[in-house]
Amino acid sequence: MTRFDPYEILGLARSAPAVAVKTAYRQKVQVAHPDRGGDPDAFILIVRAFGLLSDPDTRRLYDETGIVDDDGVKSYRREVTLILTDMFDAAVETAVATGLSLGSVNFIGQMSAAVETGLGDARLKLRRVDKEIGALQGLRSRIRRTDSDRNLFAERLDAQIATKTEQHAQLKRRGAMLETALVELGNYQSETELIAALEAEA
Numbered sequence: 001m002t003r004f005d006p007y008e009i010l011g012l013a014r015s016a017p018a019v020a021v022k023t024a025y026r027q028k029v030q031v032a033h034p035d036r037g038g039d040p041d042a043f044i045l046i047v048r049a050f051g052l053l054s055d056p057d058t059r060r061l062y063d064e065t066g067i068v069d070d071d072g073v074k075s076y077r078r079e080v081t082l083i084l085t086d087m088f089d090a091a092v093e094t095a096v097a098t099g100l101s102l103g104s105v106n107f108i109g110q111m112s113a114a115v116e117t118g119l120g121d122a123r124l125k126l127r128r129v130d131k132e133i134g135a136l137q138g139l140r141s142r143i144r145r146t147d148s149d150r151n152l153f154a155e156r157l158d159a160q161i162a163t164k165t166e167q168h169a170q171l172k173r174r175g176a177m178l179e180t181a182l183v184e185l186g187n188y189q190s191e192t193e194l195i196a197a198l199e200a201e202a
Helices: 006-010 018-032 040-054 056-065 070-097 107-142 152-186 191-201
Strands: none
Touching: 006 018, 006 040, 018 040, 018 152, 040 056, 040 070, 040 152, 056 070, 056 152, 070 107, 070 152, 107 152
16 A cells, blocks of 8 residues: 655645645645546545644644544544534525525635634634733742742642643644635635535545
8 A cells, every 4th residue: 555645645845834735735626626627536635635734733743653643634624624514504594594695695705704704813812822821931930939848829820821721722723723724715616616525525
């Protein structure tokens, strides 16, 4: 069996930044998409490569060990698909409730705008949590005991720092998923094509 190398599939160096991964994926998927006459097997490999490299956790695991965490990639793709399908459902419900003609609504444009807003919000929260962690760490370095007994206040700060660090990781992952969702939206000319592709990958 041929070894799966996501960098080779997307034509990238291992040091490629996230923006290069997105660009390479967009270029390759446009040509390989079965709805546009592309090779279905090549399309699946490209989607798999992008799924692995767009998730910071599965990319780090691959880079450090060479292990392809297919379950992690599938889970990440499912989460991105859920974000997009939830947004699509909400956009359609809003259009129907307000009496808009569904044929005249640019759902891809609306969803892209919503993802951009969510991404901006996630980045803002990430910066805020970064500052909070820095402030807590600064305070932690000042809280010292004059003896060797247990430092109760330092322990409390350690717990708060751990909570904020977990929050930071969740926001970073959410941001990565929204960036991936934005890339996916940019790959399709219509919401019908997008939904068909998402259903095929599920």
